Amino acid sequence: MNLDLSPDDERFRQEVRxxxxxxxxxDILAKVRNGQRLTKADLRASEQALSAKGWLAPGWxxxxxxxxxxVTQRFIFDEELERVGAPNVSPMxxxxxxxxxxxxxxQAQxxxxxxxxxxxxxxxxxxYSEPGAGSDLASLRTAAVLDGDHYVVNGEKTWTSLGHHAEWIFCLVRTQTTERKQEGITFLCIDMATPGVQVTPIISIDGGHSLNRVSLQDVRVPVENRIGEEGRGWTYARHLLSHERTSYAxxxxxxxxxxxxxxxxxxxPWGDLLESQGGLRRRFAEVEIGLTALEMTTYRALAPLSSGQAPGDEASILKIHATETAQAITELFVNLAGDYGEPYFENRFREDWRAGLEDIPAFAAPGVAEYFQTRAQTIYGGTNEIQRNIIARQLGL
Structure with a gap:
C-alpha cells in the first residue's frame, strides 16, 4: 500500500487546512476548544459553511x-476537519x-x-432500533398498514440520535409478517411534523441529550415516501449500514x-503521569499502536470506494476496532484525571460552564463526560458482538 501523497494531494491538503x-x-472552533456542547444552530452553521464552499458531501x-x-482527497479532508477540531457532519x-x-x-424523491x-x-x-429490537433489528415490530395512498404507522423507535433536531426520520417498518423476519420490512421516510409523531428525550449517563424515544401513533405516511419496493427494506438497510460502519474511524x-x-x-498539577507511571505510559503506547492499526484498516475498508463500490462486510472489522479504540482513549483521560474526574458539569452550552470548577484541571470534566458518552459506541450501529458474528459467518465459522 503506497501511502505517499502526490504533489496535487499535498496542495489540496494545504488548501483545506x-x-x-x-x-x-x-466561533464554533472556540466552543469546541472550550469543551462546550454545540447547539443545533451551531451544527447547521458549520454544515452550511461547508456547503457554501461545496465541501459538505465529499462522498457524494x-x-x-x-x-x-x-478517495484520497476525501480522507485528507476528514483529517484536516478533525485536526482543527471542527464538528463532523450530522451523518443521518x-x-x-x-x-x-x-x-x-x-427521481422525484x-x-x-x-x-x-x-x-x-x-x-x-x-x-431503526426499537425496545426489544436493537442488535436484532429484524425483530422490529413497528407496523405500517396500507390505507389507500397512505401507510398508517404505529410503534416506537428508541435511541434515536439527534431526533430532537430532525425535520425528517427514515424508518424501517413491518408491512408484512413472514416466516423469515428479514422479509416484510419496508423503508419509509416520515415528516417529523406529522400528527402522531412524538419525541421524548433520553438523557444519557454523560448528562447530555443526544438520544430520544420516537413514538408513532396512527401516523399517516404517503406511499410516495416509501423508498423502493414494499418488503425490501432490509436490503436497503444493509446498504445503509455498510456506509454507517465505515464512518466510525x-x-x-x-x-x-x-x-x-x-x-x-x-x-x-500533580506532575506528568505519562512520564512517572510506567503502567500508564505503556497503556498509552498500546493505544497509539492500535490507532495506527486502525488507520491501516480504514484504508482497506475505504478501498472499494475508489472503484465505485459500497463498503463490504469488512466494515464490521472497522466498526469494532474504531469503537474500542475510542473507548480506550477516553479511559486514559479518566486515569489521568484521578479524583478530579468525579465532579464534571453536565450542561456545557454556556461559555462559563466551568464556573465553580476553577480548581479542576480543564481537561478533566469534558474528558470524563466523553468517557461516559463513548460507552455507547460499541452498542450503536450494531453491537460489536453482532459485528463479530458477521465476521465469523464470512469465515464460515
Whole structure:
C-alpha cells in the first residue's frame, strides 16, 4: 500500500487546512476548544459553511452535488476537519439516507430530498432500533398498514440520535409478517411534523441529550415516501449500514485526543503521569499502536470506494476496532484525571460552564463526560458482538 501523497494531494491538503484556519466559523472552533456542547444552530452553521464552499458531501457523486474528490482527497479532508477540531457532519442525512435515496429512490424523491440535505436546510434522524429490537433489528415490530395512498404507522423507535433536531426520520417498518423476519420490512421516510409523531428525550449517563424515544401513533405516511419496493427494506438497510460502519474511524480526531492527553499530562498539577507511571505510559503506547492499526484498516475498508463500490462486510472489522479504540482513549483521560474526574458539569452550552470548577484541571470534566458518552459506541450501529458474528459467518465459522 503506497501511502505517499502526490504533489496535487499535498496542495489540496494545504488548501483545506487554510480554509479551516481562516474561512471556517472560528466561533464554533472556540466552543469546541472550550469543551462546550454545540447547539443545533451551531451544527447547521458549520454544515452550511461547508456547503457554501461545496465541501459538505465529499462522498457524494458529482451528479448529485458532490465535489468530485478522489478517495484520497476525501480522507485528507476528514483529517484536516478533525485536526482543527471542527464538528463532523450530522451523518443521518448526508452519510446514511442520502446514499439509499441515490441508489433506490425515484427521481422525484431525489429532487425532493437531496438538495435540502446538501444545503443543510433539513436534518434527518434514523428510526431503526426499537425496545426489544436493537442488535436484532429484524425483530422490529413497528407496523405500517396500507390505507389507500397512505401507510398508517404505529410503534416506537428508541435511541434515536439527534431526533430532537430532525425535520425528517427514515424508518424501517413491518408491512408484512413472514416466516423469515428479514422479509416484510419496508423503508419509509416520515415528516417529523406529522400528527402522531412524538419525541421524548433520553438523557444519557454523560448528562447530555443526544438520544430520544420516537413514538408513532396512527401516523399517516404517503406511499410516495416509501423508498423502493414494499418488503425490501432490509436490503436497503444493509446498504445503509455498510456506509454507517465505515464512518466510525475518525482517525485524525483520535490522534488529536492523544496529543491533548499528552499535553494535559505534562501540564497536570500533580506532575506528568505519562512520564512517572510506567503502567500508564505503556497503556498509552498500546493505544497509539492500535490507532495506527486502525488507520491501516480504514484504508482497506475505504478501498472499494475508489472503484465505485459500497463498503463490504469488512466494515464490521472497522466498526469494532474504531469503537474500542475510542473507548480506550477516553479511559486514559479518566486515569489521568484521578479524583478530579468525579465532579464534571453536565450542561456545557454556556461559555462559563466551568464556573465553580476553577480548581479542576480543564481537561478533566469534558474528558470524563466523553468517557461516559463513548460507552455507547460499541452498542450503536450494531453491537460489536453482532459485528463479530458477521465476521465469523464470512469465515464460515
Amino acid at each position: 487554510s480554509y479551516f484556519e481562516t474561512g471556517y466559523p472560528q 457523486p458529482e451528479a448529485y452535488g458532490g465535489p468530485g474528490w478522489t 442525512g448526508l452519510l446514511y439516507v442520502a446514499p439509499v435515496i441515490m441508489a433506490f429512490g425515484t 431525489k429532487d425532493r430530498w437531496l438538495p435540502d440535505i446538501l444545503a443543510s436546510r433539513v436534518f434527518w434522524a434514523q428510526g 475518525h482517525v485524525a480526531a483520535k490522534r488529536r485526543q492523544m496529543e491533548s492527553l499528552k499535553a494535559a499530562s505534562a501540564a497536570a
